[in-house]
Amino acid sequence: MDFSWLSDPFYQEYLWEGFVNTLWLLAVSAVGGLILAVGVALARLRGPRPLAWLALAFTTVIRGTPLLVQLFFFYYGVGRLLEGVPGIRESAFWPLLRDPFFFGALTFILSVGAYSGEVIRGAMQSVPRGELEAGRAFGLSGVQVLTRLWLPRAIQLCLPTLTGEMILLLKSVPLVSTIALMDLLQAANIIRDETFLVYEPLLLIAGIYLATTIVLTLGLRLVELNFPGMRPTRRRWLPIR
Amino acid sequence: MTASFEPSPRPQAAAPAVAAHHLIKHFGDLEVLKGVSLEVEEGTVTSIIGSSGSGKSTLLRCMNLLERPDRGELAIADEAIRFTRNPQGDIVGLDRRQLQRLRAKVTMVFQQFNLWPHLSVLGNVIEAPMRVKGLSRRRATAIGEHYLERVGMADRRDAYPAFLSGGQQQRVAIARALAMEPRLLLFDEPTSALDPERVNEVLGVIRDLADEGRTMLLVTHEMHFAREVSDQLVYLDQGRIAASGSSQDVFDDPRCRRFVAPAA
Ligand SMILES: Nc1ncnc2c1ncn2[C@@H]1O[C@H](COP(=O)(O)OP(=O)(O)O)[C@@H](O)[C@H]1O
Numbered sequence: 426m427d428f429s430w431l432s433d434p435f436y437q438e439y440l441w442e443g444f445v446n447t448l449w450l451l452a453v454s455a456v457g458g459l460i461l462a463v464g465v466a467l468a469r470l471r472g473p474r475p476l477a478w479l480a481l482a483f484t485t486v487i488r489g490t491p492l493l494v495q496l497f498f499f500y501y502g503v504g505r506l507l508e509g510v511p512g513i514r515e516s517a518f519w520p521l522l523r524d525p526f527f528f529g530a531l532t533f534i535l536s537v538g539a540y541s542g543e544v545i546r547g548a549m550q551s552v553p554r555g556e557l558e559a560g561r562a563f564g565l566s567g568v569q570v571l572t573r574l575w576l577p578r579a580i581q582l583c584l585p586t587l588t589g590e591m592i593l594l595l596k597s598v599p600l601v602s603t604i605a606l607m608d609l610l611q612a613a614n615i616i617r618d619e620t621f622l623v624y625e626p627l628l629l630i631a632g633i634y635l636a637t638t639i640v641l642t643l644g645l646r647l648v649e650l651n652f653p654g655m656r657p658t659r660r661r662w663l664p665i666r
Numbered sequence: 667m668t669a670s671f672e673p674s675p676r677p678q679a680a681a682p683a684v685a686a687h688h689l690i691k692h693f694g695d696l697e698v699l700k701g702v703s704l705e706v707e708e709g710t711v712t713s714i715i716g717s718s719g720s721g722k723s724t725l726l727r728c729m730n731l732l733e734r735p736d737r738g739e740l741a742i743a744d745e746a747i748r749f750t751r752n753p754q755g756d757i758v759g760l761d762r763r764q765l766q767r768l769r770a771k772v773t774m775v776f777q778q779f780n781l782w783p784h785l786s787v788l789g790n791v792i793e794a795p796m797r798v799k800g801l802s803r804r805r806a807t808a809i810g811e812h813y814l815e816r817v818g819m820a821d822r823r824d825a826y827p828a829f830l831s832g833g834q835q836q837r838v839a840i841a842r843a844l845a846m847e848p849r850l851l852l853f854d855e856p857t858s859a860l861d862p863e864r865v866n867e868v869l870g871v872i873r874d875l876a877d878e879g880r881t882m883l884l885v886t887h888e889m890h891f892a893r894e895v896s897d898q899l900v901y902l903d904q905g906r907i908a909a910s911g912s913s914q915d916v917f918d919d920p921r922c923r924r925f926v927a928p929a930a
């Protein structure tokens with residue numbers, strides 16, 4: 426095992442940049458994706474017919490095709506297509522449309538929107554009707570019932586599933602190394618190409634992923650445990666007896 | 667810390683708290699209410715009894731328009747409900763603004779409590795006063811604490827519903843209904859989902875409310891209780907009022923006897 430390359434400031438720089446990009450991509454995709462997911466769930470449950478159909482089609486396509494194919498589709502397909510649009514190179518969006526981070530985030534946001542959208546839809550459907558009816562009976566408006574009762578309750582019900590989705594998302598991030606975005610895997614690839622060491626860089630980033638996953642899991646568990654009204658039986662730190 | 671709170675005196679109105687006239691309600695082909703007329707005087711308690719499926723819940727739910735009747739007239743708290751009707755006289759719509767205003771005046775206690783599990787006990791009680799009546803958190807909290815005290819749940823104000831027994835949850839649900847300071851309180855079998863040993867703590871609270879002169883409309887299977895607290899008793903049978911009047915009258919009515927005391 427040769428880890429002497431670790432002392433090289435250039436490689437340190439790559440790894441740090443890769444780590445930061447990974448976390449950024451995770452954060453942006455999680456936030457954007459969950460907002461989209463709520464929209465998708467609402468469209469499916471309460472949207473007018475065409476919107477409900479659109480949401481169903483979106484969910485089916487995103488969940489029915491590989492993430493890597495979607496990433497290539499947006500980056501090489503849509504990205505290159507947009508290059509041909511007259512005037513776009515002069516527009517303010519141009520730097521964004523050349524940025525692999527943009528396409529990575531876009532792909533992941535859509536993916537989280539589809540997968541978590543289904544999770545949230547299921548959770549919304551399993552909120553007991555009586556609770557929402559009580560809201561209406563006390564004069565809350567439809568929007569108030571949604572934002573004060575229905576959504577918070579649904580999220581309470583599916584929080585463990587959603588946090589699981591976020592952990593899966595973290596481990597999808599290395600896919601973006603294929604579109605030349607400097608994530609952890611891309612950093613490891615560069616180090617491998619220059620030092621001819623295959624295992625060491627991979628081992629290092631695997632360790633970083635594992636540590637990040639553990640920290641993320643515990644952090645999200647903390648959120649779960651502190652979610653208002655959580656049942657006493659679920660208050661256990663580790664999923665073991 | 668919090669401002670003390672004195673409940674406002676109940677308005678002295680001449681008109682009944684509820685006046686329903688010839689309500690008809692269908693679910694699909696099933697006619698659940700077949701022309702029910704009912705008045706509840708201000709400051710009185712009316713109990714609705716009847717076998718399961720006779721339409722008691724449906725009638726009660728018409729009183730805050732959780733169910734929309736298909737025909738008939740309804741006046742609640744001095745206000746005639748402005749139904750939209752088609753040319754045949756069937757009710758097809760409601761005035762949303764009026765509905766919201768009215769639901770602040772007629773609150774409900776459900777068989778399954780229907781507390782909001784992600785809100786604390788106090789959170790449950792102050793939610794509607796804040797969001798619907800627009801009270802400040804401070805004011806709503808003062809009112810909420812007053813009524814939690816009233817039902818003996820003040821010490822659990824920060825607990826969440828999942829940590830309470832059924833009886834405690836139902837008492838919180840009663841405080842939630844009281845905190846709106848409604849003109850009329852509706853109870854739909856408030857003790858039917860409770861363990862037998864929890865029934866009395868809830869009935870005790872309801873009895874106190876009756877003694878205090880609150881206007882209440884109550885669906886119950888607790889015959890003794892209904893007989894004791896009610897100024898008016900209504901026996902509903904297959905969507906029709908089969909007997910109504912004072913407890914004594916209804917219990918003595920031969921049509922009702924069979925239901926009230928089947929063994930006798
Ligand atoms: N939302 C509904 N849709 C269809 N049928 C209903 C609905 N609510 C009640 N019913 C039917 O109406 C009848 C009366 O119900 P309900 O008012 O709940 O009776 P009760 O409270 O006296 O037991 C029952 O036959 C019930 O099945």
Ligand SMILES: [Mg+2]
Nearest residue numbers: 722723724855
């Ligand atoms: Mg019923």
